[in-house]
Amino acid sequence: MTSASGGPAAASSRPPATLAQKLVARAAGLDHAVPGTVVMCKVDLAMSHDSSGPRRVAPMLRELGARIWDPSKYVVVTDHYVPAADPEAEQIVRFTRDWVREAGITNFIDGEGICHVVLPERGHVLPGRFIVGGDSHSPTGGAFGAYMFGIGATEMAGVLATGEIWLRVPQTIRLDWHGALAAGVCAKDMMLFLCATLGLAGGRYEALEYTGAAVAALPMQERMTLANMSTEIGAQTGVIAPDDTTLAWLAANGVDAATLAALELSRWRGDDDAPVLAHHRFDAGALAPQVAAPHSPANSAPVTDSAGESIDIAYLGACTGAKLEDLRMAARVLRGRKIAPGMSLRVAPASARDQQQAAREGTLATLLDAGAELLPNACNACAGYGATRFPAGSRAIASTARNFAGRMGDAGSAVWLASPMTVAATAVTGRITDPRDLLA
Incomplete structure (x- = not known):
């Protein structure tokens, strides 16, 4: 391990630190970040999507008379409102595209996938970096040894104007x-x-x-x-x-x-x-496949607790359930099988690149041959936008991160959360099914 200055003496005199402390210390220009203290961190990268970004931060920046501190360090992604399902969505996407062009933002990823997936696949998330995102699931970047977290629009406007943010270590x-x-x-x-x-x-x-x-x-x-x-x-x-x-x-x-x-x-x-x-x-x-009953991820238990529940919609989507690895896991269960009569299997690959690779290697064909309906590379039902929302009375199992009442459709729908393999197994039987039974 080396110190911020590269000297071995500094490293040996520094107290032991967790990975999070080391990442924050680098961003704050400190040798050591003490938990509970408040520090000012320099931001390496900021990310917004069409819902959280331009339409919310542009008015604040205009009122402040501020410009983006470094347009090359701001990435904007359209994923929540694409493809536009109504005039309001069309206006939001149009405003995003126009503002990005006017602001000189070159890192614009338009309709090519979910922000948390396309950001790292474009090389924007690297170990050691300090990154903020305008979405609650921005911690995804931590998988790469970066410090990444979600912030609101007011905080994002401050970051865009200054390139810095206060943080409690x-x-x-x-x-x-x-x-x-x-x-x-x-x-x-x-x-x-x-x-x-x-x-x-x-x-x-x-x-x-x-x-x-x-x-x-x-x-x-x-x-x-x-x-x-x-x-x-x-x-x-x-x-x-x-x-x-x-x-x-x-x-x-x-x-x-x-x-x-x-x-x-x-x-x-x-x-x-x-x-x-x-x-x-x-x-x-010792871990068994888990299923979260409606209407909270905290309602999770081994799949055996929910096995047999009748389901009519199986949804493979979102940044937690439709990446290339997720599609591969589902395909292992579905290969050579068909979905149950009356079942709807909807697949929304998390990015265009992942979908293209899935097509090249045969993974996508396996899903489609089983009876899947292919949806756009976007947030779709997970964010509660567009035509893929679950209707009242429907019973769905999804590979998404949340199943709060009304989030993914009508409040009268019921959504169970599970892994891509459990979702796929359920699509085959029409009832919540342990994927191990089909993999065997």
């Missing part, structure tokens, strides 16, 4: 997953289990640090699911130490060799002896 809650996940169990199951075990406020708006052999064995997009759903436990962010898996994924997604070589991965690891607020240990091998 968080304490760390360490979540250590030892052992190995069994077949049919994945990161989504880990997070639903944590929602039930720790509760929706269990993160105390602090930083979660995911460690252990089971976490290290996960591919990047599965790690993204862990970091993303840190929000569901009430944390400010969730972080995972970067490693060779991180580097390989970034290289495959176009990050150049010189940038990768300069990342200093050994610097971005939490010290084992750093004080933490809590240290929870879990046996990954």
